[in-house]
Amino acid sequence: MPDAPPALDPDELGAYFALIEVASLLRHAVEQQLRDAGDLSYVQFQLLARLGDAPAGSHRMTDLADGVVYSRSGLTYQAGLLEKAGLVMRAPSADDERGITVTITDAGRERLAKVFPGHIEVVRHMLLEPLSHDQVKALAALLAPVRDHMRSTPPRSAAPRRRP
Amino acid sequence: MPDAPPALDPDELGAYFALIEVASLLRHAVEQQLRDAGDLSYVQFQLLARLGDAPAGSHRMTDLADGVVYSRSGLTYQAGLLEKAGLVMRAPSADDERGITVTITDAGRERLAKVFPGHIEVVRHMLLEPLSHDQVKALAALLAPVRDHMRSTPPRSAAPRRRP
DNA sequence: GGCAGTTGCTTCGAGTTCGAAGCAACTCGC
DNA sequence: GCGAGTTGCTTCGAACTCGAAGCAACTGCC
Numbered sequence: 001m002p003d004a005p006p007a008l009d010p011d012e013l014g015a016y017f018a019l020i021e022v023a024s025l026l027r028h029a030v031e032q033q034l035r036d037a038g039d040l041s042y043v044q045f046q047l048l049a050r051l052g053d054a055p056a057g058s059h060r061m062t063d064l065a066d067g068v069v070y071s072r073s074g075l076t077y078q079a080g081l082l083e084k085a086g087l088v089m090r091a092p093s094a095d096d097e098r099g100i101t102v103t104i105t106d107a108g109r110e111r112l113a114k115v116f117p118g119h120i121e122v123v124r125h126m127l128l129e130p131l132s133h134d135q136v137k138a139l140a141a142l143l144a145p146v147r148d149h150m151r152s153t154p155p156r157s158a159a160p161r162r163r164p
Numbered sequence: 165m166p167d168a169p170p171a172l173d174p175d176e177l178g179a180y181f182a183l184i185e186v187a188s189l190l191r192h193a194v195e196q197q198l199r200d201a202g203d204l205s206y207v208q209f210q211l212l213a214r215l216g217d218a219p220a221g222s223h224r225m226t227d228l229a230d231g232v233v234y235s236r237s238g239l240t241y242q243a244g245l246l247e248k249a250g251l252v253m254r255a256p257s258a259d260d261e262r263g264i265t266v267t268i269t270d271a272g273r274e275r276l277a278k279v280f281p282g283h284i285e286v287v288r289h290m291l292l293e294p295l296s297h298d299q300v301k302a303l304a305a306l307l308a309p310v311r312d313h314m315r316s317t318p319p320r321s322a323a324p325r326r327r328p
Numbered sequence: 329g330g331c332a333g334t335t336g337c338t339t340c341g342a343g344t345t346c347g348a349a350g351c352a353a354c355t356c357g358c
Numbered sequence: 359g360c361g362a363g364t365t366g367c368t369t370c371g372a373a374c375t376c377g378a379a380g381c382a383a384c385t386g387c388c
Binding site for chain 1: 344345346347348351352353354
């Protein structure tokens with residue numbers, strides 16, 4: 001039987017709650033803007049942004065799903081929508097016959113360019129405005145190791161498929 | 165005409181991306197634990213936690229919705245589920261006939277107590293572990309003003325009028 | 329008082345999300 | 359090579375989510 005974990009002290013609670021709250025509010029605001037400006041959901045925007053940033057403008061499905069923290073089936077659905085809208089293309093991977101490579105189209109890049117200024121403005125206005133540049137830097141420096149830790153820590157869900 | 169917003173510099177981008185990523189990963193991990201340990205979704209847990217913290221163990225629906233950043237209709241649905249599970253009670257508000265007061269039940273408090281230790285453990289393990297206590301304090305101090313700023317900033321309709 | 333506008337909650341429909349199951353392609357050991 | 363196990367993606371069903379529309383109770387202004 002594991003030790004009962006000690007309760008969180010006020011600083012820890014404060015950091016945790018503030019993090020969740022800030023992320024929720026920010027996501028909400030961004031979602032609204034993306035919907036208005038370019039009829040994109042947040043996931044769709046994240047996917048396009050990742051593809052737009054990639055050297056060849058493409059990624060495998062699984063890498064995309066992991067990158068944006070999304071289920072595989074959910075990604076299949078969203079990739080289908082984006083493809084139907086002409087913003088991405090899907091093609092079987094060259095080296096692995098069962099992999100699918102998703103590539104952003106010119107229309108996808110245009111859409112990205114269309115929503116980006118407003119997106120930046122929202123992030124600036126909601127998240128960055130109350131912070132000095134040094135504080136922003138400090139925030140990034142605090143969160144980056146946490147992200148790396150989370151990415152490398154065995155999340156219970158990453159347990160390989162099922163044990164017989 | 166407003167200036168085109170300047171692009172985000174690497175620190176700003178880093179803070180923004182890391183924030184979203186950390187929140188997504190953390191939420192995912194927590195969701196899993198809550199599902200396993202007590203068959204609760206994250207929203208349901210947040211609702212119970214807020215009610216458990218409240219002086220009288222109760223809140224109005226709208227305050228709950230705003231508190232956890234959730235749509236009203238979604239809250240109606242979730243409150244219905246929690247009520248059906250016997251974890252909360254709903255009753256018309258005394259002072260405002262159209263308001264509904266949601267109150268946590270003993271069963272609700274028990275469920276909360278049941279999942280809480282595991283919850284804390286996940287938060288500790290995923291979020292807090294890679295940070296010193298001073299860093300946790302710094303993180304809370306950085307995020308709190310941002311949250312307050314977001315809460316007090318006109319959430320929508322800040323968009324300039326568009327053509328009909 | 330009364331009536332226009334607001335607020336608090338629910339209903340409804342459409343769209344989305346996820347996990348489990350399923351299929352095809354790859355890998356490894358022998 | 360051959361089979362067992364793994365991996366990449368999709369399909370399927372059920373559950374969740376949201377905004378718009380709707381209804382009842384409150385408010386303000388005259």
